Amino acid sequence: MERAEREKAAGLSFPEEVASRLGGETIKLCYQCGTCASSCPVAKITPNFNPRELIKLSLLGERDEVISGDAIWLCCSCYNCQERCPQKVEIAEVIYALRNIAFEEGRIPPIYSEFASALLRDGRIIKVSKFVEKKRSTLGLPPLKPTGVEALTRILSATGFNKLYERRERK
Amino acid sequence: MKRYALFLGCTIPARQPNYELSARKALTKLGIELVDLAETTCCAPPPVRSIDLETSLAVAAYNICLAEEAGLDLVTLCSGCFESLSVANNMLKGDEHLKNRINRVLSEVGKEFLGSRSVKHYLQVLVEDVGIERLKRNVSRSLSGLRAAAFYGCHALRPSGLLGLDDPERPRILDDLIEALGAESVEYRNKLKCCGGLLRGYSDELALDLAREKIINASRAGADCIVTLCPFCFVALDMGQLQMRSRYKETYDMPILHYSELLCLALGADPKELAVQTHKVKIDKVLDKVL
Structure with missing residues (x-):
C-alpha cells in the first residue's frame, strides 16, 4: 500500500478504509442478497465462514472481529461468489484486501508466514531442492534457468513487502 | 511453428516432473516450441495476494516484462500461474493509473510493463494453435472405452472477466480435448466445485472434505480417472x-491424471517415459484400459 493511501486510510471508517484499498473498492455495493453465501463451497461445510456475513460485519465497522477472526482465512479463493454477485462486488478481492490489512497488523497464520519467508529467501513460495534439480537430466528435462531472486528482492523492498514481513517477525 | 515462453512456476519443477515432462513432450510433438526464460520468479498467486495485492501485481508484471523483452507470449501449465499472470496482464492493460503505479515499482529493476503480450493456459494453445481437428489426426492410440471426469478447478476459469478461457458456468474446453483423444468425458455431480487446494496448510480438514467430495462424485459417475x-x-x-x-x-483408488499425460498416451508415448511413478495413486487401471 502506498504511503499516501495509508495516511488517508487512518482517519476513515472501516468500510471506507477497505474501499480505499487495492481490491476493496467494491465493498459498499453489497446489498446482502446472499448469492455469495449460496455459491460458496466452504460455507456449505462449515458454519465458520459465510461471505455475506463477512461483508456485513465489515460494513458495520466491526474491524477487530473481522481482522482478528478466523473467517477471512477460510475463503478458498474459488471466485464463485464474485462471478455470480449481481452487484459486481469483487468479493474474493475484498477478502484479499481484508487479509492485507490483517497482515499489516501482524495477524497472519503461520502458513502464510512460511510463504512470505520462502518468497524473500528463494524467490519462490515452493523451493526446488538440489536433489530434484539434479534429477531433471535423468528424466530428460532441460536444466532450470536461474531464478530472479535479486530482482524480486528489489521489488519486495519497493512495495514495502519486506518491511511488512519484518514487522510480523517482531510481533 | 508457434513459439511460447514457458512459465513453469514453482510447484511443477519442485514436485511434479510428470506434469512438466508430459506437457513438454506433447506440445513439442504438436509443433509448439517452448522457450525457457531466465530470471523468472514466483508468479505471486493467492498466498502472495493475501499478503499484499500490490506486491503480487508487481511481481506478476515483472515476469510478463521478461516475456515482452523476449518478444514472446507466455504459456503456463499451472492454473495458479495462469490466473496471477492473466489477472495482472489484463488489469494493467485496462487501467492506466494502476499501470503507472506498478511501473514505478518496476523501474527499481529497470523494467517497464508495456502490455504487449498475452498469457495463455496450455489448453488454449492446444485448441487455438494446434486445433481440435489436427489434434485428432495426431492420435495414434485412441483412448476409446476410457471414462474420464474432467476437472477444471477454479483459477483457469475465474475471474472470467480477466481470464477469458471459457464460460465459467458451462466450460467445454477440457471436455472437448478429452473427447478429441477418443475417451468419454463423463458428467458428474458438482463438477465445477473447488478442490479445496488453497485451504491446505490453513485448514487441512476443510480442504480434505472438499477434495473427498470430488473423488466420491467422480467415482459414483463411473469415472476411470479424474x-x-x-x-x-x-x-x-x-x-x-x-x-x-x-x-x-475410507479407501479410494481414483487415478488422477494431468491432461498432458492423457494426451501423451494418446499420442503413442510409452508410459515408462512419463515419470508416472510420481503419482501417489497408481494409474495402472488407466494404463490397462488404454494400452
Whole structure:
C-alpha cells in the first residue's frame, strides 16, 4: 500500500478504509442478497465462514472481529461468489484486501508466514531442492534457468513487502 | 511453428516432473516450441495476494516484462500461474493509473510493463494453435472405452472477466480435448466445485472434505480417472487420497491424471517415459484400459 493511501486510510471508517484499498473498492455495493453465501463451497461445510456475513460485519465497522477472526482465512479463493454477485462486488478481492490489512497488523497464520519467508529467501513460495534439480537430466528435462531472486528482492523492498514481513517477525 | 515462453512456476519443477515432462513432450510433438526464460520468479498467486495485492501485481508484471523483452507470449501449465499472470496482464492493460503505479515499482529493476503480450493456459494453445481437428489426426492410440471426469478447478476459469478461457458456468474446453483423444468425458455431480487446494496448510480438514467430495462424485459417475489442468488440484486429489485414508478410514483408488499425460498416451508415448511413478495413486487401471 502506498504511503499516501495509508495516511488517508487512518482517519476513515472501516468500510471506507477497505474501499480505499487495492481490491476493496467494491465493498459498499453489497446489498446482502446472499448469492455469495449460496455459491460458496466452504460455507456449505462449515458454519465458520459465510461471505455475506463477512461483508456485513465489515460494513458495520466491526474491524477487530473481522481482522482478528478466523473467517477471512477460510475463503478458498474459488471466485464463485464474485462471478455470480449481481452487484459486481469483487468479493474474493475484498477478502484479499481484508487479509492485507490483517497482515499489516501482524495477524497472519503461520502458513502464510512460511510463504512470505520462502518468497524473500528463494524467490519462490515452493523451493526446488538440489536433489530434484539434479534429477531433471535423468528424466530428460532441460536444466532450470536461474531464478530472479535479486530482482524480486528489489521489488519486495519497493512495495514495502519486506518491511511488512519484518514487522510480523517482531510481533 | 508457434513459439511460447514457458512459465513453469514453482510447484511443477519442485514436485511434479510428470506434469512438466508430459506437457513438454506433447506440445513439442504438436509443433509448439517452448522457450525457457531466465530470471523468472514466483508468479505471486493467492498466498502472495493475501499478503499484499500490490506486491503480487508487481511481481506478476515483472515476469510478463521478461516475456515482452523476449518478444514472446507466455504459456503456463499451472492454473495458479495462469490466473496471477492473466489477472495482472489484463488489469494493467485496462487501467492506466494502476499501470503507472506498478511501473514505478518496476523501474527499481529497470523494467517497464508495456502490455504487449498475452498469457495463455496450455489448453488454449492446444485448441487455438494446434486445433481440435489436427489434434485428432495426431492420435495414434485412441483412448476409446476410457471414462474420464474432467476437472477444471477454479483459477483457469475465474475471474472470467480477466481470464477469458471459457464460460465459467458451462466450460467445454477440457471436455472437448478429452473427447478429441477418443475417451468419454463423463458428467458428474458438482463438477465445477473447488478442490479445496488453497485451504491446505490453513485448514487441512476443510480442504480434505472438499477434495473427498470430488473423488466420491467422480467415482459414483463411473469415472476411470479424474483429469486435471492444475498442479494444485492434482495434489489435492492425488496426495489427498492418501490423507483421506487415514482421516476417514475410507479407501479410494481414483487415478488422477494431468491432461498432458492423457494426451501423451494418446499420442503413442510409452508410459515408462512419463515419470508416472510420481503419482501417489497408481494409474495402472488407466494404463490397462488404454494400452
